[in-house]
Amino acid sequence: MHAVRRPWRNWLATGTVATAIALLPGTAAADWPPTDSQGGQTTGTRQGQALESKVSFSGSTNGSGGNKGKGFVAANNWTPPACWYEPRSPAEFQAAVEAFYNDTVNYPGQHSYAKTAVGQYRDIYKNGKYKNYNLDKAGQGAFWVAAYDPARRNDPAASACSDLPEWVPNGTPPPFRQAITPQILAEAAYSRISIPDSEVSLAPAANTKVNLPTWAWLDKGVFKPVSVTATLDAGGTTLSATVTATPQSMRLKPGTQDATLHPGSGECTINDGSIGAPFAAGSESQTPPCGVTYLRSSGSGTYPLQATVTWAVSWTSTNNAAPTQLPPGTFEGEPQNVTVQEIQAVTR
Template sequence: MKQKGSSSNGTLESRITFSGSTRGGAGASESVTPVGDWTPPACWYEPRSAEEFAKHVEDNYNETVNMPGQANYAKASVGQFRNKYKDGEYENYNLDKKDEGNWWVAVRDEDRWMEPEAQVCDKAPFWVENGDAPPVENAVTPQVLAELAYNRVQLPTTEVTLAPAAATKVNLPTWAWLDKAQFKEVSVTAQLNAGGLNIQATTTAKPVSLKLEPGTAEARTYPTSGECAINDDGSIGEPYVKGKAELDPPCGVQYLRSSGDGAFELQATVTWQITWTGTGGAGGELPDGTFGADQEVTVQEIQAVNR
């Protein structure tokens, strides 16, 4: 899957590709939400060879000036941009230096290009000699790739299994669990091969806990914190089996009043630990992520229950 982006002078397609558990894959899935104020980059800079950059500018110029009804100010703008790199500050797109460096260009996330964060990469295309570091923030690196992959990790839509399943009873502990098969790590790999740069990074999300919020203050959770830790086998909680009705579940909820004619919205939120590895042995941690889903729970008022 390619990432498309845009620049201030014509559409520019990113050279980054993504593979793994990405958006648009088979099956129901949801994006991970970072914990805290951190968000993945909404824009970044990528390298382009002199030939690629020259073709992009020339194609955009010709398309604009030859478009019927195109406004004069638009023609003037692309003309000024073209002149800067063809006959002005630079000479013929530095094609005679094509083996000595690359152009670096701004790219915006196709899903976030209108956000203020996507406008901070506002530096016009600039030349960088081979071996030199681009003098900007968000120049693409393995870590930037990992952060972009974070935004494309898709988690399986997970519904917590409850017992009783159809409807529970007031003061009756309801068991909750997630099987290992439903609750496993996922990963996305981002790769960039452009302008002589070939780097990649893999971002992995590993489930570590499940938090239950009953949807009413008149309830208690198991454990008291509502935070159910992952078991050694990768599952969460424990399936209910006959004969455990009098036991407290390792993960669950107990409602203290009826839901009446409606239902309570039980929210089950999974916390995912996010790590990454990349080219050259780079790697580290990224902010934890969460994904929560609501489930309707009907609670009936029955004083004596046999199960």
């Protein structure tokens, strides 16, 4: 058997169709997708059409998801779900399955066993367990299908939802552990949070002296809460959840061990919407509420001072679901190069 290359797996990311193929006599999931005589993959032209989620996102989004956009990272290595189950109306489900079938059967060079397997899968919903995709029951229920977050289509976790689509009458709970809920929508929205670029203000800026306190602050007029809304509108179901990230504290990394942080914990907390306090004339000898005092010259180089802001994350939903707490996230800003010089004394 030819080796199977998997980049194509985004079409079958949740494993729904792969499971159907595996259930057929004499066919293993490892045999899918089929390969041509040279070992190359044969594919259809509608990759992801049937299984890509219908959840949409709006607000301060990074456009990519997976907690990778703009450097916003969830605490404790938490990750949102990569797949779940969503409703599709009979017409939506029919269109998806028929497109899958037509692409497989009509694609040049496709293996006969693949065509047979996909045909048998199609028959479950057209002429087998269900009749004509339950089109005569439109408005009475929906097919619940496995769907994957398009931002994580190549993530192995996207194959966790492998149950075949099932018809669920209105008012009946879907028989899937990961049937989409406001909580799942909130978690998916979390992965889209984009923190705006905002450089920490320093005084003195970029150039300071040994043992001279450097003040650091984030102005509340610049650093504000951000929100992302995830909405599902499919199969007669409309749900949405809005996630809001609010800055809570800032931790400074001075770029050298030869420094004293203010406060000593290094954690500057938020106060009235801002973190730290701007430097004011005449405060040179005072200890800043947030800042650093360098104890050694940077010589001919600089110290990379970096600030990491922790954001608290909360959410609400359209059906007033009781919110489950989401983990805080952190945003690590770009390092700022600080030159530290010795104070030159003049002697006579």
